[in-house]
Amino acid sequence: MSPRKKANPRVREAHAAYAAEAPASESTREVEAQGDAHLSFHIDPELKELIELAATQTGQTVSSYAISTLVREARRILEEQHTTYVSERDWEILMDLLDNPPPPNEALIRAMQSYRRLVVPRTEPLEEG
Secondary structure, X not given: OOOOOOOOHXXXXXXXXXXXXXXOOHHHHHHHHOOOOOOOXXXXXXXXXXXXXXHHHOOOOHHHHHHHHHHHHHHXXXXXXXXXXXXXXXXXXXXXXXXXXXXXXXXXHHHHHHHHHHOHHHHOOOOOO
């Protein structure tokens, strides 16, 4: 069994003082009212106090603060993963190719013929007979 760290009294005092003054925001109530899924994890007591202080500074409960922070970060990461960054030079090349596409080469012509042979007949409406 690992020893527990003592809570920082200054963090507790600041947390208690701010919690008494800070009203819950409308978005906090919305977050708390949504869903019934559950996450559970253990963290260092000092980190918990830090999170509690940040939550009270924003007028949110710890749960609402944790949810909004996790969701915001998850969205940021997913957006970042689905965004392609290119240099200005590469952007100019891409835009030029879109504006002035080169004529199709042999491989593209064969791919288009194959597509028309295999896919297009399957997507045409059935004839009633």
